[in-house]
Amino acid sequence: MTSTFPSDSTQHATRMADVNDDARLNESSWYTTEEVAALLKVDASSLRRWRTASPPQGPPFVHLTGRVTRYLGSDVLAYLRRNRIDPAAA
Helix, strand or coil, X not given: CCCCXXXXXXXXXXXXXHHHHHCCCCCCCEECHHHXXXXXXXXXXXXXXXXXXXXXXXXXXXXXXXXXXXXXXXXXXXXXXXXXXXXXXX
16 A cells, blocks of 8 residues: 655645645645645644644545644545635525
């Protein structure tokens, strides 16, 4: 099975540029806290705070280790869709 996690800092920097330039997520890719924060235009500490809230808030995440957390692109997109408020429909 092939992993889609960034394997080194060069891949990470390239993906950060992609997130910042395109503001699009690949549904089958995994993203770091910093990448998701850049896309949502929030500080990474906000995502960390949301994860540790009781109950947890924000997009679904996976803790790989105590210091490594990843977000699946499709989960982030689903979270945004669920939380979208259309003023015309409200």
